[in-house]
Amino acid sequence: MRSRFVTKLGPLLLLLFVACAAWTQTSVDSHEASLASARLLLKNGDFKGAAAAFRQLNETRPSAEAYAGLVQSLLKQDEVKAADESSRAGLSAFPDSAITHAARGDVQFRRGLIPDAENEFDAALKIDPKSARAWLGQGRVDAALSRRAKAKAAVAKAHELDPDDGDALYEWAVRQPYPLNIEGLEKHLAEFHNDPETDRREREFKDFLNALAGRKVWVPARQVPRAEINLESLPMGPGMSPRGYGVRVRLNDRATVTLMLDTGASGVIITRKLAEKVGAHKLSEQALEGLGKSGVNAGYKAWVDKVVIGNLEFHDCFIHATPHEIAEVDGTIGGDVFSNYLVSVDFSRQKLRLEPLPPASDGAENSASGSFAQAYTFGHLLLVSTEAGKKASGLFIIDTGANINTITPELGKSVPDMHASNLTMSGASGQVSSAFFTNDATLVFAKTRKTGATMSTVDLHAISKDLGVEVSGQIGFNAMWGKKSMTINYRDGLVEFEGK
Numbered sequence: 001m002r003s004r005f006v007t008k009l010g011p012l013l014l015l016l017f018v019a020c021a022a023w024t025q026t027s028v029d030s031h032e033a034s035l036a037s038a039r040l041l042l043k044n045g046d047f048k049g050a051a052a053a054f055r056q057l058n059e060t061r062p063s064a065e066a067y068a069g070l071v072q073s074l075l076k077q078d079e080v081k082a083a084d085e086s087s088r089a090g091l092s093a094f095p096d097s098a099i100t101h102a103a104r105g106d107v108q109f110r111r112g113l114i115p116d117a118e119n120e121f122d123a124a125l126k127i128d129p130k131s132a133r134a135w136l137g138q139g140r141v142d143a144a145l146s147r148r149a150k151a152k153a154a155v156a157k158a159h160e161l162d163p164d165d166g167d168a169l170y171e172w173a174v175r176q177p178y179p180l181n182i183e184g185l186e187k188h189l190a191e192f193h194n195d196p197e198t199d200r201r202e203r204e205f206k207d208f209l210n211a212l213a214g215r216k217v218w219v220p221a222r223q224v225p226r227a228e229i230n231l232e233s234l235p236m237g238p239g240m241s242p243r244g245y246g247v248r249v250r251l252n253d254r255a256t257v258t259l260m261l262d263t264g265a266s267g268v269i270i271t272r273k274l275a276e277k278v279g280a281h282k283l284s285e286q287a288l289e290g291l292g293k294s295g296v297n298a299g300y301k302a303w304v305d306k307v308v309i310g311n312l313e314f315h316d317c318f319i320h321a322t323p324h325e326i327a328e329v330d331g332t333i334g335g336d337v338f339s340n341y342l343v344s345v346d347f348s349r350q351k352l353r354l355e356p357l358p359p360a361s362d363g364a365e366n367s368a369s370g371s372f373a374q375a376y377t378f379g380h381l382l383l384v385s386t387e388a389g390k391k392a393s394g395l396f397i398i399d400t401g402a403n404i405n406t407i408t409p410e411l412g413k414s415v416p417d418m419h420a421s422n423l424t425m426s427g428a429s430g431q432v433s434s435a436f437f438t439n440d441a442t443l444v445f446a447k448t449r450k451t452g453a454t455m456s457t458v459d460l461h462a463i464s465k466d467l468g469v470e471v472s473g474q475i476g477f478n479a480m481w482g483k484k485s486m487t488i489n490y491r492d493g494l495v496e497f498e499g500k
Contacts, residue, residue, distance in 0.1 A: 035066065050069065054066050058070065063094075070090070096127060101124035114144055118138070121137040138154045144469070146493035170185070170188050204284065204287065211283035227354040229309060230351065231261065244401060244403060245345070252304055257331065262332040265334045267320060280304050282301075286300050288322045302320075341357065344486070347481065370496075371496050373446035375494065382397070383396065384475070396443075396475045404455065405454060405475060405476045405479050408471075409436070420435065420437075421436055435457050437457070441455040445479075446497055448497040
């Protein structure tokens with residue numbers, strides 16, 4: 001009887017096993033199909049739809065991939081707080097997943113917690129050395145720390161591991177020589193979509209690279225090992241302290257003008273009227289963005305044959321032409337124009353000193369030593385870890401073009417002695433109002449301390465979103481005035497302030 005029972009039950013068990021296996025496979029296939037659908041929404045720029053789809057997946061069948069997709073979708077919308085919460089939840093549910101560590105690293109990077117972000121990317125790569133998102137994140141960290149060779153290699157690795165990752169494709173493309181950079185950007189624009197402003201910036205950048213067509217720019221006419229250039233004081237009013245320093249610049253041998261030395265800007269920016277006067281030839285459309293509520297200013301990149309600054313002479317240069325006056329002078333000149341030198345602003349003698357850079361580190365990691373502090377580099381911008389008062393801290397831009405210091409409204413709530421204000425400031429995008437103000441702030445930054453500093457609140461969200469890292473404020477000229485000097489090593493991302 002026993003053997004007959006087993007014989008009859010065997011086919012039934014086999015059927016149940018086959019049915020269970022088929023259901024499991026169907027469930028897996030359905031989950032993968034849903035993931036693919038959510039990823040397609042992300043690729044097409046429907047970030048809200050993608051976030052909803054990934055969130056639904058995590059409610060029905062949680063997975064590391066769904067959590068990572070949700071975090072990526074939220075960051076694309078710049079919903080940093082929600083992304084932070086989702087990355088925590090994903091890491092808690094899947095602590096041994098490389099992709100959840102990488103997603104957490106992406107959030108930490110956006111929050112300006114770059115060392116924490118690097119720890120997460122390192123953890124992800126220890127779990128899975130072939131994690132494309134971890135390599136991409138590590139490349140961004142390396143770029144911020146001026147490890148350019150490492151950044152290029154890490155981004156290339158990410159793109160190689162996952163050619164369908166749009167972020168990796170973009171970061172890879174912008175690091176390629178002409179015309180590979182154009183081909184990569186065209187592919188990215190055709191296959192991946194972002195918000196309208198981000199897509200516009202990418203199209204403008206591609207058009208600019210196309211207009212340059214691989215030509216060398218800002219070519220020194222002769223080698224000048226060191227130079228000393230006079231700085232002009234730009235007072236806020238009669239008998240008042242300066243709001244910055246100006247540099248005399250000659251353009252195309254047609255006009256000599258005063259440009260504000262502005263470490264918060266890049267290259268040379270002048271008005272359209274001046275650009276036409278000196279015979280600058282338009283290269284491509286390029287909006288100018290910055291502080292202010294007027295939106296982007298329609299401008300363009302233009303070609304200038306010759307730029308002379310002191311005893312420095314450059315040929316084949318590009319400048320930015322804007323329809324509006326900037327800084328109440330003829331324009332601005334970024335400190336990055338002199339990035340092939342060790343750049344020192346001597347506040348006491350009103351001199352710009354350019355010295356040879358120290359020997360390169362031959363691929364070793366850059367690190368601050370002595371009185372130099374490490375800055376995070378984002379294009380031409382240098383961000384330093386800063387404490388405002390005893391409770392507020394974050395990354396602040398070193399900005400000689402800002403006459404006072406700023407802090408975000410959220411962080412400003414933690415600074416004592418802030419009082420209501422109707423102060424109005426000028427930025428590249430028009431006027432901007434400050435709700436709170438103090439003239440007795442204490443700032444600690446770049447191994448130095450400034451007491452009795454003027455500081456106002458200002459919305460820096462647009463800048464943070466554009467850079468992909470939280471900018472908490474600006475160290476303006478007010479905090480530098482009274483120091484003996486400021487020295488910048490753009491190559492290695494190092495800054496030094498000397499004096500009280």
